[in-house]
Structures are given as C-alpha cells and as structure tokens.
Amino acid sequence: MIAIIDYGMGNLRSIHNALMKVGGDPVIVSDSRDLPGADGIVIPGVGSFGDAMRNLTPFADRLFDSVDSGTPLLGICIGMQVLFDRSEESDSAGFGLIKGDVVRLPEGVKIPQMGWNELTIHRDTDLLAGIDDGDFFYFVHSYYCVPEDPGIIIATTDYGVDLACVVSKENVHAVQFHPEKSSKKGLRILENFVEMTRC
Amino acid sequence: MLAKRIIPCLDCDLGVPHGRVVKGVQFKQIRYAGIPWELAEEYDRQGADELIFLDITASHERRETMAKVIEKTSENVFMPLTVGGGIGSLSDARTAFNSGADKVSINTAALKNPDLIGEIAEYFGTQACVLAIDAKRRYVREPGKEMVDTPDGECWFECSFYGGREFTGVDAIQWVIEAEERGAGDIMLTSMDRDGTKDGFDIELTRAISDSVNIPVIASGGCGNPDHILEVLRDTNASAALAASIFHFGEYTVGEVKECLRKGGVHVRL
Secondary structure (H helix, E strand, O other): OEEEEOOOOOOOHHHHHHHHHOOOOEEEEOOHHHOOOOOEEEEOOOOOHHHHHHHHHHHHHHHHHHHHOOOOEEEEOHHHHOOOOEEOOEEEEOOOOOOEEEEEOOOOOOOOEEEEEEOEEOOOOHHHOOOOOOOEEEEEEOEEEEEOOHHHEEEEEEOOOEEEEEEEEOOEEEEOOOHHHOHHHHHHHHHHHHHHHOO | OOOOEEEEEEEEEOOOOOOEEEEEOOOOOEEEEEOHHHHHHHHHHHOOOOEEEEEOOOOHHHHHHHHHHHHHHHOOOOOOEEEEOOOOOHHHHHHHHHOOOOEEEEOHHHHHOOHHHHHHHHHHOHHHEEEEEEEEEEOOOOOOOOOEOOOOOOEEEEEEEOOOOEEEEEEHHHHHHHHHHHOOOEEEEEEOOOOOOOOOOOHHHHHHHHOOOOOOEEEEOOOOOHHHHHHHHHHOOOOEEEEOHHHHOOOOOHHHHHHHHHHOOOOOOO
C-alpha cells in the first residue's frame, strides 16, 4: 500500500489516479496512524509552505519512523520543499530530512514558473529509469530547493537559475514538478517509485 | 526554458448523454465532434500540453455533468485540465477542482464581480485562475480606450460577456492589467472577429494584450492551420495557442503542429 498523505489542502485525485494507472495501490491517508503499514509514502503538492507544515506536523513522528525504517518517500512540489530545513516563504520549520533551504525564484523571471520545462540529468538513478535528458515535466511553483549537499541533486531545470528539481537521499526522493500532470514521462517516474516500494 | 504550450479546446454540449464536444462558427452553428474524455485521451497521445473544457451551455444544472466529464477524463489523462463556462462563484470553482480540474476559467462572472478573481486565487492559488476574454475590434475612437494600430486601421478591443451575446464597454487591455493585479494566472484571449473563421489569429490583439501583462496569454480564435499557430507564437509574446476544430476533425494532429513550430524555431515539448 502506498500512503498519499492528505493534509487537507486540496484535491488528491490526480496523484491517486496516476498511481493507480501505473499499477500501485494508493490509499489517501489523513490519520498518521495509517503510515506504519505503508510500503511507500507520497507527500503531494498542494498549498503554501506554512499551511502545509502546520497541517503535516501531526504526521511528523510516524513519518520519521517510516523513513528511518527505510520506507521509500516521494515529495512532490511543496511536498518536496517541506522535506528541507526552512523556506523563505514562511517562518515554520521544515522536516529537515534533507539539509538545505527553500528560496524564491530569482528576479527577472515570471513567478510562478508555470508550464513544461526540461530536465538536465546529472546522474542515473532508479527513479529516473526511462527518463532522458531534455524530457519535459510540468512545473507550478514560486520557490525552489537548494540542498546543502549538491551530491544529492539528480536533475536540474533552467528557469533563471539551474534549480534542483529531482533529489534523492537514500530512501527519500523529491521532485519539484508534478509527475501526475506530466503525461507519459511523469507516469514513468511514478511507476519507478512504485517499483521501489516493492523491493 | 519553458516550452510554448499547445492547448486543444473541447467545447462541450452537456445537454446530451455523456456530453459531446462541439464546434461553433463565430459563436453560432454547431457540429458534433465526439465524446469529451475520448478526445482528451487522443490529444494526450498526440502530445497536447494542456486541455480546456468549456461548457458552452453553461447552465447551472449541468455543472454536475461537467464534473463527471472531468472525473472520467482524469482517470486516464495526466496533464493540466482547465474547466470554464458558467463558473460563477467560488463554490462552482470548488466543484470543478474536486472533480480533478487544475484551473478554472472565468469570463462573465469576473466582469460582473471582479473580486471573484482574487477569491479563487487566494483559495486555490494564482495558477488556478484563468481569466477568459472574448474581445471584438472597435474601429471608432472613444475617450479613455486604448487605441491600437492594425493594417485595417486604428481600433480598440471591447470585452463581451454571456458567450459573446452582450457587450460590456470594457477595454480588454485595461481589463487584463486589472485582472493580473487581482491575481489571474493566465489570460485566455479569444478574438471574436476571428473565432471560427480559420483565417488565423488576431495578431494585433494578441500582441497588444501579451505586451500589457506579465502573466501567460493563451491566443485563441481563428486557427486554421499550423502556420497560424507558428505566426502567433513567433510574432507575439503569447505563451500558448488554443485551437479546436483543426484538431477535432482530424485535419492536423498536435504532433504535426509542434513539428511545424519546431522547424519555425519555437521551443515546444516534443
């Protein structure tokens, strides 16, 4: 079972349907007690950093336990950003599962970035199996993550700055774009994640 | 670098079982093109970047029918989906989002109650609110209107509402500037003069609007072939182009349009 954390901020139909489509068995989970049985956990991308952290706090302890025990985690969009230490968007602290900051997109580009942008892949991982350099994914965001350790950056995209859009640190994975809105290539990434949860 | 977007538009008649995608000519005659979610899946295969579903009947009792169309589509189609036509309140918008829509487009309701733009942006994010405009050229100089030079003479652009049946006196350039300040995330700009004609987009209108705002402008109305899309995306600051009949009736695929754009030097997702 793959738990999609419902933190009460929007519709999770797309990510649920997408995981179903690639053969996963997603369950929308709004009570942290349902996390321990999950083979994989998805933090979907809805809302702002402060609101997300406020609503996610009740999940924190069991989320850390699951990550410690090796359960694959996938953060999407704001669900990526909350894995970091802190964000310029809010005073709330992030989960700190990945060391680094979340900062606003630079001056001179339209904010939010909204649309299809290309990946530059820096190293091969299971999460990006079947994905090629230059493949497009759908982004909607105003802030981006800056990991302390550049070694965890799997892929970047160019939007006024080369920003980390796929990171992996052991069993913690995160993407800035929306794979559930990125057609075939997005589904492939979700399929790769589902595959990891079966190991 | 962001790709320019190609957006098939599905005008839906929801008064028949399952709904039907239809195509009107200059807001009037109707031809049937197919079942909405089947067309949506076909456009996904062809490489569409986004889809817009417009309820052309826009009546209140059909809101639930549109919700079902979107629910059904979102089972198999994974790209941004916009719903428009008859969205009049925050509660209508919520129904659309809950069914799987990522954005709603509003037109008449925003002209009558501009606060709705900000309300949708606040609850669902600025990216979720598309302001739709149906604009018509007016070749008469009027005080306070933004006059634009065109090969056919100087004109301003008037917004209409109620599906093109009534005119507002509102200047489209001034309206988009206000809408951006209020929180609109995209402008879906339809030329009433060109809609259904297949003579090409209104380049002067699209240029005037896309040069007035920083948010993305979707050019619409008049597309008859891929060169028209190339022209509007190359010669204006529009971020996207919308077309309906050239796709619905199989004249061109989205892939053929994108190939034409790529050859013409426009950055697209292939």
